[in-house]
Amino acid sequence: MRVQGRHLRAVDWDARKQAVVWIDQNALPFRFVLRHTRDPEEVARAIETMSVRGAPTIGAAAALGLALVWQHMPAQWEKWKQRFLRTRPTAVNLFHAVAWMDAGFQAREDPVARAMAWLEREVAAHKAIGEHAAALLARAGNRILTHCNAGWLAAVDWGTALAGIYRLHAEGEQVHVWVNETRPRGQGARLTVWELAQEGIAHTLQVDAAAAALMRAGEVDAVIVGADRIARNGDVANKIGTYMLAVLAQAHGIPFYVAAPTSTMDDNCPHGEAIPIEMRAKEELCMVEGVDEEGIVQRVRISQAEHVRNPAFDVTPCALIDAIITEQGIWRPSSSCSR
Amino acid sequence: MRVQGRHLRAVDWDARKQAVVWIDQNALPFRFVLRHTRDPEEVARAIETMSVRGAPTIGAAAALGLALVWQHMPAQWEKWKQRFLRTRPTAVNLFHAVAWMDAGFQAREDPVARAMAWLEREVAAHKAIGEHAAALLARAGNRILTHCNAGWLAAVDWGTALAGIYRLHAEGEQVHVWVNETRPRGQGARLTVWELAQEGIAHTLQVDAAAAALMRAGEVDAVIVGADRIARNGDVANKIGTYMLAVLAQAHGIPFYVAAPTSTMDDNCPHGEAIPIEMRAKEELCMVEGVDEEGIVQRVRISQAEHVRNPAFDVTPCALIDAIITEQGIWRPSSSCSR
Numbered sequence: 001m002r003v004q005g006r007h008l009r010a011v012d013w014d015a016r017k018q019a020v021v022w023i024d025q026n027a028l029p030f031r032f033v034l035r036h037t038r039d040p041e042e043v044a045r046a047i048e049t050m051s052v053r054g055a056p057t058i059g060a061a062a063a064l065g066l067a068l069v070w071q072h073m074p075a076q077w078e079k080w081k082q083r084f085l086r087t088r089p090t091a092v093n094l095f096h097a098v099a100w101m102d103a104g105f106q107a108r109e110d111p112v113a114r115a116m117a118w119l120e121r122e123v124a125a126h127k128a129i130g131e132h133a134a135a136l137l138a139r140a141g142n143r144i145l146t147h148c149n150a151g152w153l154a155a156v157d158w159g160t161a162l163a164g165i166y167r168l169h170a171e172g173e174q175v176h177v178w179v180n181e182t183r184p185r186g187q188g189a190r191l192t193v194w195e196l197a198q199e200g201i202a203h204t205l206q207v208d209a210a211a212a213a214l215m216r217a218g219e220v221d222a223v224i225v226g227a228d229r230i231a232r233n234g235d236v237a238n239k240i241g242t243y244m245l246a247v248l249a250q251a252h253g254i255p256f257y258v259a260a261p262t263s264t265m266d267d268n269c270p271h272g273e274a275i276p277i278e279m280r281a282k283e284e285l286c287m288v289e290g291v292d293e294e295g296i297v298q299r300v301r302i303s304q305a306e307h308v309r310n311p312a313f314d315v316t317p318c319a320l321i322d323a324i325i326t327e328q329g330i331w332r333p334s335s336s337c338s339r
Numbered sequence: 340m341r342v343q344g345r346h347l348r349a350v351d352w353d354a355r356k357q358a359v360v361w362i363d364q365n366a367l368p369f370r371f372v373l374r375h376t377r378d379p380e381e382v383a384r385a386i387e388t389m390s391v392r393g394a395p396t397i398g399a400a401a402a403l404g405l406a407l408v409w410q411h412m413p414a415q416w417e418k419w420k421q422r423f424l425r426t427r428p429t430a431v432n433l434f435h436a437v438a439w440m441d442a443g444f445q446a447r448e449d450p451v452a453r454a455m456a457w458l459e460r461e462v463a464a465h466k467a468i469g470e471h472a473a474a475l476l477a478r479a480g481n482r483i484l485t486h487c488n489a490g491w492l493a494a495v496d497w498g499t500a501l502a503g504i505y506r507l508h509a510e511g512e513q514v515h516v517w518v519n520e521t522r523p524r525g526q527g528a529r530l531t532v533w534e535l536a537q538e539g540i541a542h543t544l545q546v547d548a549a550a551a552a553l554m555r556a557g558e559v560d561a562v563i564v565g566a567d568r569i570a571r572n573g574d575v576a577n578k579i580g581t582y583m584l585a586v587l588a589q590a591h592g593i594p595f596y597v598a599a600p601t602s603t604m605d606d607n608c609p610h611g612e613a614i615p616i617e618m619r620a621k622e623e624l625c626m627v628e629g630v631d632e633e634g635i636v637q638r639v640r641i642s643q644a645e646h647v648r649n650p651a652f653d654v655t656p657c658a659l660i661d662a663i664i665t666e667q668g669i670w671r672p673s674s675s676c677s678r
Contacts, residue, residue: 029643147548181624181642183522183546189625189642197645205644207522207624208548209486209580213653216582241548243555247590248583285520285546286528288627290639300629300637303520303528304368305544306536314552 001152001159001166002198003032010057010153012119013064013112020064024051025153029194030291038072040065040080047087047094050185054154055228055264056122059093063115066101070111077105089276090237090313092229092266093122119156125261125327126158133164133224133259133325138173140255141221145178145211148239149191150226150259160226160259162195164325169201177203178220180211182239184285184310208241215252223249227260227324234318234333235272236260240311246320258316259325272315282308340491340498340505341537342371349396349492351458352403352451359403363390364492368533369630377411379404379419386426386433389524393493394567394603395461398432402454405440409450416444428615429576429652431568431605432461458495464600464666465497472503472563472598472664477512479594480560484517484550487578488530489565489598499565499598501534503664508540516542517559519550521578523624523649547580554591562588566599566663573657573672574611575599579650585659597655598664611654621647 001007003023011022017036020043024033035051037043043065046052052061062084069080084098097118104114137144148154150161159166168175177196182188189205196203206214214220223245229237236242236258249256269275286303318337323330340346342362350361356375359382363372374390376382382404385391391400401423408419423437436457443453476483487493489500498505507514516535521527528544535542545553553559562584568576575581575597588595608614625642657676662669 030640178648179644180548181522183520183548186641189644193642193644197643202646203644204646204648205621205624205642206648207579208546209519209522209583210648210650210653212583212586213579213650214648216653240546240552244548244551244583244587247551248586251586251590282544285544288629288639288641290627290641292637292639298631298637298639300627300631300639301369302525302627302629303532303544304536305518305528305532305542307541307543309517309543309545309549309553311549311552314549314555 001157009157011052011061011064011156013116020068022046022052022061023153025053025191026051029190030295030297038068040068043068044083044087054149055091055093055226056155056160056261057153058088058091059097059263060119060122060156062094063097063101063118066098067111067115070105088278090228090278093263096263122261122263123157126155126160126163128327129160129259129261129325130158130163130167132330133257134167134171136257136323136325136330137164137168137222137224142173142175143178143219143221144175145220145223146192147180147188147225147241147245148182149187151192151195153191153195154226160261161224163259164224165201166199169199175201177201178214179203179205180208180241181205182241183208211245212248215248215254220254222255222257224257224259227258227264228313229269229275230260230265230324231269231271231275232267233271234321234324234331234337236316236321237272237275237277237313238316240314243314243316246316250320255322256320257323257325258321262326262328272317275315278312280310280312282310285310340496348496350391350400350403350495352455359407361385361391361400362492364392364530365390368529369634369636377407379407382407383422383426393488394430394432394565395494395499395600396492397427397430398436398602399458399461399495401433402436402440402457405437406450406454409444427617429567429617432602435602461600461602462496465494465499465502467666468499468598468600468664469497469502469506471669472596473506475596475662475664475669476503476507476561476563481512481514482517482558482560483514484559484562485531486519486527486564486580486584487521488526490531490534492530492534493565499600500563502598503563504540505538508538514540516540517553518542518544519547519580520544521580522547550584551587554587554593559593561594561596563596563598566597566603567652568608568614569599569604569663570608570610570614571606572610573660573663573670573676575655575660576611576614576616576652577655579653582653582655585655589659594661595659596662596664597660601665601667611656614654617651619649619651621649624649
């Protein structure tokens with residue numbers, strides 16, 4: 001998608017520099033910073049610190065990081081595979097991307113070509129998701145609520161939850177997006193608002209807890225979110241607050257959609273309770289980053305709480321999901337799912 | 340209640356200084372500041388800027404502010420009544436407190452005695468609410484979720500939602516409080532955490548959107564919140580996010596309680612849709628205040644969103660409320676309410 005009119009991906013291969021390049025998502029929206037590295041450890045740390053984030057972007061970054069390992073230190077392949085697998089526990093795209101690279105390594109393919117094939121497959125999937133999602137959303141209505149950032153920053157290009165919105169916008173449809181700020185890290189307030197503004201799509205920010213009253217007021221036609229892992233039965237792990245939205249959507253008769261590539265599906269996982277949920281540090285909730293009046297980034301403490309519960313994700317049971325939109329089409333888990 | 344072992348009220352009359360004294364709730368939890376004034380305009384501004392906040396504390400501050408008017412500029416009584424009535428639109432205690440002071444003014448009572456009678460009536464009500472709420476909560480279980488701050492800071496003394504928790508703690512019961520941070524102003528993260536820590540009550544902070552998954556995990560025995568205005572049919576206006584919790588509590592079979600003095604009831608208001616909901620500035624959501632590493636208060640911008648929807652309150656319909664706890668006892672609106 002576009003940044004000030006220029007086409008970019010969230011993570012990519014820089015052929016001239018022979019390096020991984022990514023948009024530093026911790027710097028957005030206040031600073032736009034492209035980072036380059038030939039050091040796979042820097043890529044792994046970018047995943048851990050959420051400088052790259054979003055399940056498909058994490059998988060793509062791991063694929064490119066392993067291309068660097070393969071080029072520069074192939075003897076340490078096994079060690080580095082484990083290093084990347086340990087970066088984040090919930091997004092399954094990471095595991096699939098590592099397996100994809102491993103198969104290429106064993107078959108002695110070209111490292112960069114192998115990693116880029118993963119990226120192209122993902123981007124093509126997101127474009128197809130956008131087509132399927134646009135058709136669903138067009139029927140539901142044009143006031144769409146989303147949570148976290150499941151746009152192109154999270155998904156290399158196009159996006160998952162936002163892909164359908166970008167598609168509708170490209171087709172000339174009027175769309176209005178309700179953006180949940182998405183505490184504690186504020187991916188909605190920081191990233192989704194930034195993405196939608198870059199594309200010129202109408203949007204309004206609100207606190208997460210305001211979604212319920214907004215639904216009751218009849219202002220929401222559909223909810224669409226991404227996914228970090230989808231179990232075999234259709235249960236979905238996604239950003240904390242997703243399950244809240246699913247319960248609220250059902251209570252208000254609003255369709256609830258999940259958009260994700262099939263690389264987010266975990267066939268080894270029978271249902272949501274088997275998905276490991278990452279618990280993150282309390283500082284993530286108690287400290288907030290922003291810019292002061294002079295535009296300088298500052299971190300401030302907003303709470304002195306000693307005890308904090310900070311799960312990064314929650315699980316939405318399949319029964320609450322009207323459709324899971326993948327590149328292969330539309331799956332309606334609520335009509336068939338079991339637990 | 341206690342601040343470092345010393346008994347204090349959220350707002351009070353300082354007899355020695357012949358001034359209104361209040362705890363500056365915008366300074367907490369990083370600085371503990373008592374503010375004094377003999378200028379009613381400063382009291383009105385303290386209400387508007389939320390330096391005093393919480394429906395019963397707002398009412399008490401208005402009563403004391405009008406005592407200053409009565410003492411120093413009785414000829415301007417009508418103008419100042421209107422000044423205080425305009426400070427915040429949703430809390431009805433404010434209107435009741437102004438009417439109480441007006442009746443005393445017309446009857447030529449003593450101004451400070453009249454205002455203090457209002458405070459004492461409120462504090463006695465909150466103590467009684469604590470007794471009724473403790474009985475209800477003891478039956479529900481000891482893992483209690485609350486939203487915003489409906490403790491003694493919001494209610495002169497004792498609190499409304501927290502009164503029952505303080506009572507149980509005083510009786511030697513083990514209680515654990517789940518504290519929603521309560522965006523955008525963070526009253527849970529800043530004030531409720533501070534209050535509970537001062538009283539030595541176990542508590543854990545979480546983001547608002549995490550409440551749903553916590554309920555699904557079976558970790559919540561009851562939800563209790565305060566109220567800013569209660570309509571005749573039992574619909575309740577309270578901090579944005581309250582309605583979210585009520586829907587979630589019902590979906591998970593968890594009792595949902597509202598605790599408030601009868602001064603929060605508005606008999607002129609037939610149902611929740613007639614309650615005016617204050618929309619606040621977008622800066623409240625996009626700017627966050629905290630302290631830096633040196634303990635200096637800083638305001639930082641966390642989002643560049645141009646369009647923000649920032650309602651201060653939402654309305655919970657009576658059908659979702661298992662009990663409204665007042666000083667007069669327990670009202671079960673869900674068994675009788677109509678809309």
